[in-house]
Amino acid sequence: MESEESLLNVFVLLLFGSLLTVVGPSAPEEGWQVYSSAQDPEGRCVCTVVAPQNTVCSRDARTKQLRLLLDKVQNMSQSIEVLDRRTQRDLQFVEKMEVQLKGLETKFQQVEDGHEINWAKQYQSIKAKMEELRPLIPVLEAYKADALLVRQFKEEAANVTELLGSLQEQLGGVDYQEVHSRVLDLEERLRACMQRLAPLGESKLGSPNRSGQVQSRTLRRSSLLSCLTLNILYSPAGKLTGISEPVTIKTSGSRFGSWMTDPLAAAGDNRVWYMDGYHNNRFVREYPSMYDFMMTDNFTSHRLPHPWSGTGQVVYNGSIYFNKFQSHTIIKFDFSTSLISRSRQLDFAGYNNMYHYAWGGHSDIDLMVDEGGLWAVYATNQNAGNIVLSQLNPNTLQIVRSWTTNHPKRSAGEAFMICGMLYVTNGYSGGTKVYYAYSTNSSTYEYIDIPLTNKYSHLSMLDYNPRDRALYAWNNGHQVLYNVTLHHIIQ
Numbered sequence: 037m038e039s040e041e042s043l044l045n046v047f048v049l050l051l052f053g054s055l056l057t058v059v060g061p062s063a064p065e066e067g068w069q070v071y072s073s074a075q076d077p078e079g080r081c082v083c084t085v086v087a088p089q090n091t092v093c094s095r096d097a098r099t100k101q102l103r104l105l106l107d108k109v110q111n112m113s114q115s116i117e118v119l120d121r122r123t124q125r126d127l128q129f130v131e132k133m134e135v136q137l138k139g140l141e142t143k144f145q146q147v148e149d150g151h152e153i154n155w156a157k158q159y160q161s162i163k164a165k166m167e168e169l170r171p172l173i174p175v176l177e178a179y180k181a182d183a184l185l186v187r188q189f190k191e192e193a194a195n196v197t198e199l200l201g202s203l204q205e206q207l208g209g210v211d212y213q214e215v216h217s218r219v220l221d222l223e224e225r226l227r228a229c230m231q232r233l234a235p236l237g238e239s240k241l242g243s244p245n246r247s248g249q250v251q252s253r254t255l256r257r258s259s260l261l262s263c264l265t266l267n268i269l270y271s272p273a274g275k276l277t278g279i280s281e282p283v284t285i286k287t288s289g290s291r292f293g294s295w296m297t298d299p300l301a302a303a304g305d306n307r308v309w310y311m312d313g314y315h316n317n318r319f320v321r322e323y324p325s326m327y328d329f330m331m332t333d334n335f336t337s338h339r340l341p342h343p344w345s346g347t348g349q350v351v352y353n354g355s356i357y358f359n360k361f362q363s364h365t366i367i368k369f370d371f372s373t374s375l376i377s378r379s380r381q382l383d384f385a386g387y388n389n390m391y392h393y394a395w396g397g398h399s400d401i402d403l404m405v406d407e408g409g410l411w412a413v414y415a416t417n418q419n420a421g422n423i424v425l426s427q428l429n430p431n432t433l434q435i436v437r438s439w440t441t442n443h444p445k446r447s448a449g450e451a452f453m454i455c456g457m458l459y460v461t462n463g464y465s466g467g468t469k470v471y472y473a474y475s476t477n478s479s480t481y482e483y484i485d486i487p488l489t490n491k492y493s494h495l496s497m498l499d500y501n502p503r504d505r506a507l508y509a510w511n512n513g514h515q516v517l518y519n520v521t522l523h524h525i526i527q
Contacts, residue, residue, distance in 0.1 A: 105199060140165055276454055276470065276484075278521035279507065282491045286330055286515045289313075292347060292397050292496040293510045297326075299405055299503040300353040309351050310335070310515075314397040314496065315361055316343045322371070329515075340369055341376055345387070347497040347510060348402030352410055352430060359401040362388050366403070366412070366433050380433035382426075384416040391415035391445040395464040395496055400445075406453035407502045413458070415445035423448065425458050425474065441474050441481060448472075450498035452507065454522070461488060464495045491516065 143162060289312035296309050308329040310321040318340040323329040343361040350357050355370045355377060364385040368378040386400050391414065393399040402413040410430045415421050419440045426438040441458070449461035449468060460472040468490040474481040492512035499508050500520070507518040 136165055274455065274522035275457065276459060276473070276486060276520060277523045279470070279486055279488050280519035280521075281489050282509070282511070282516045282518055284491070284514050284516055285326070287513060288515065289510075289513055291494060291512055293513075294347040294349050294497040294499075295329075295510060295515050296349070296351050296499060296508055297501060297504065298351045298354065299501050301503070309356065311344065311347075311349055314347050314399070315345055318343050320356065338371060338374065340367075342367060346392075346397060346399040346401065348399060348404070348413075350403045350405050350410070350499065352405050355430075357403050357410065357430075357433075359387070359403070361398070364401065364414075366401070366428070368430075368433060378431070378433050382412060382414060382435075384418055385412075385414040385424075386416060386421075386445075391421055393445070393451075393464065394447060394449050395494070397496060399496075402451060404451075404453050404499050405502065406500060407455045408453075411453050411458075413445075413451050421445055423451070423458075423460070423474075425476065427476075439474065439476055439479060443472055443474070443481070450495050452498055452500040454500050454502075454520070461495070461498065464490075465493050466490065468495065488518070 140162060289310075292314040293310070293312045295311070297307065298305070298309075301307065306325045308323040308326055310323065310329070311317070320338040320340060321335040322338060323332075323335045328334045340356075340358070344358040345361040345363075346359055348359060351371075354372055355368050357366060357368050359365070360367050360379075364382045364387040366380055366382055367376055369375070370377045382401060387398075389396065389398055389400065391400050393402070400414060404411050404413065408427065410428045412426045412428055414424055414426075416424055421444055423441045423443045423445050424438055425441065427436040428434065429436055443460060449464040451458060451460045453459070456476045458474040458476070459470050460474075461468050462471045468488045470486040470488055471483055472481065473484050490511065492514050494512040495509055496512075497508070497510035500506075501508055505520060505522070507520060509516040509518065
């Protein structure tokens with residue numbers, strides 16, 4: 037069974053893992069095709085990305101054949117296991133029979149030696165023993181049949197194993213150690229590629245050309261490679277494909293609120309922050325750990341200099357970012373100094389229930405984080421009340437770049453970011469699902485259908501934590517966690 041699982045793991049990895057190679061000007065090796073490349077300002081190639089040639093049709097046929105064979109081997113293995121238990125049971129009967137036969141031989145020898153005085157008694161004993169042995173006859177017959185069937189299964193399993201080996205060679209199958217070695221080699225190549233591309237990005241960011249195209253292209257490349265490097269080296273994220281059933285961590289507070297952990301906290305730092313309510317409140321609770329949050333009232337209270345608005349607060353790298361009540365001002369408050377380290381207005385952003393989420397609650401501006409950093413989701417009159425997504429510099433709070441979508445902010449239940457992708461739910465109560473996704477890499481959107489169990493019927497906060505790879509939610513006075521299933525992709 038372990039070999040079967042290893043084979044499946046290798047096969048899945050081969051299907052979904054694309055190998056990238058840093059190459060020179062020469063053409064790729066046979067069986068590979070150029071996937072992408074990067075050039076310096078003079079047009080010289082500095083990094084080329086290659087991937088296996090697309091053989092989807094033939095691979096699909098072989099994949100189906102391999103799956104059928106694996107199912108067959110699994111069924112055979114289960115049958116052999118059942119037969120093995122039966123033969124072990126039968127062997128116990130056989131061993132018992134051998135002992136009894138030896139006893140009979142001894143008694144027959146005693147009769148032959150002339151112990152006639154004990155003849156009647158010995159005869160009755162022998163007769164009783166023979167009656168005990170009689171039920172073993174059909175057992176022995178069944179044992180013989182089972183043994184024959186086991187041999188047949190072993191022969192068939194050997195044939196299937198040989199066929200699987202042949203098919204694995206056709207698919208380019210390798211063992212785990214070889215795959216692991218390839219991944220390590222890929223990491224080194226990606227690092228080298230990033231080092232060669234980094235000077236290009238730095239030189240272009242401050243000096244765009246007259247059309248701005250070079251700067252925009254460099255930003256997109258830098259963002260894509262950053263996310264790509266995270267996916268390959270650390271595997272923190274990818275495309276959302278599923279959300280688990282909710283796990284209720286605690287029941288506390290009012291109907292609305294937010295709670296979170298710091299995705300950039302140091303190892304061993306598991307502090308939890310808790311904010312009850314959605315407006316005109318200033319007190320943030322800090323719990324030393326998730327256990328303290330769940331089981332105790334051991335917390336420190338921080339008083340913010342201004343009340344917050346909505347439930348879109350985030351803690352990021354030791355500071356809390358929040359929307360100041362009745363304004364479009366973003367404030368960064370440092371917990372270590374208990375001082376405001378930065379504040380900035382989010383120009384044109386609606387506030388004070390102008391463009392809130394469907395549930396209301398002054399949720400005009402929603403701050404969130406993912407693998408790429410700090411983001412703000414809001415709406416403007418200029419974009420007709422549709423969602424605007426902006427990436428913020430966490431130190432200065434300046435907008436790095438913005439994307440305008442076609443999704444009305446008031447129709448969204450909640451939203452969160454995962455690796456540069458904005459996900460929006462269709463509502464906040466009843467049957468809820470994630471149904472809209474906007475990619476900042478391609479500036480395109482798509483409609484999806486990922487169910488989200490709304491256990492307590494009123495979501496007022498839903499945020500992704502890239503360190504935990506989980507969704508934190510506030511659901512009608514319940515603090516809830518969802519695990520997420522992410523499909524790792526290289527775009």
